[in-house]
Amino acid sequence: MRQLAEQLKPIFEKMLQKEGFELFDIVFRKENRRWVLRIVIDNPTGYVSLKDCEFISSKIGEYLDSEDLITHSYVLEVSSPGLDRPLRGMPDYERFKGRLAKFWLNDGRVIVGRIKEVHEKSLTLESNGNDICFQADRVKRSRLEVEF
The missing domain is CATH 2.30.30.100 (SH3 type barrels.)
Known part of the structure; x- marks a missing residue:
């Protein structure tokens, strides 16, 4: 399922950029007998609020539903990198x-x-x-x- 995450990465990067965000990470894997699509977003000029996560989750959910790329049930999680976020260079x-x-x-x-x-x-x-x-x-x- 890593292939799906790699396939979605450029699509979500473009989608997030239009909204003023960046894709920090994307993972699609099985956890405790269920599939989870975990998307971590970042705001290059500030912080990511809960409202931002809800908004982006809605956008991504609509896209995934319309394209029908994931054929089985899954959980979509959208979050920020957190207060103790990794630094990447x-x-x-x-x-x-x-x-x-x-x-x-x-x-x-x-x-x-x-x-x-x-x-x-x-x-x-x-x-x-x-x-x-x-x-x-x-x-x-x-x-x-x-x-x-």
Whole structure:
């Protein structure tokens, strides 16, 4: 069913772009004896509200019903990436400059700090009053940290 998700991806990207959103992720898989089409949307200029998810869910649901691409029953879920969203490279680092994030590096280190500077190929975080610089290609994965 990965093929279906790949088939739907460009269609939903275009649909979401028209509404001012981006497709963050799409997965279609069986979970607990039922099929789930999970679509994660993002707003490049702000946040994704519950109303946004409802609106996009309605749009996507209408499209899927009209095209009849999924022949069996399924559950459609539309959500945001969440408060502790994964960061996907330099554009996200730039977008979330000033925010607290956690970085897992290839050498096994884990660094939590505020994104201070984003350069062409490197990052600077402020962690416990110290600046920590590293090459972006050393990042294994990263995500925002929730702040209260």
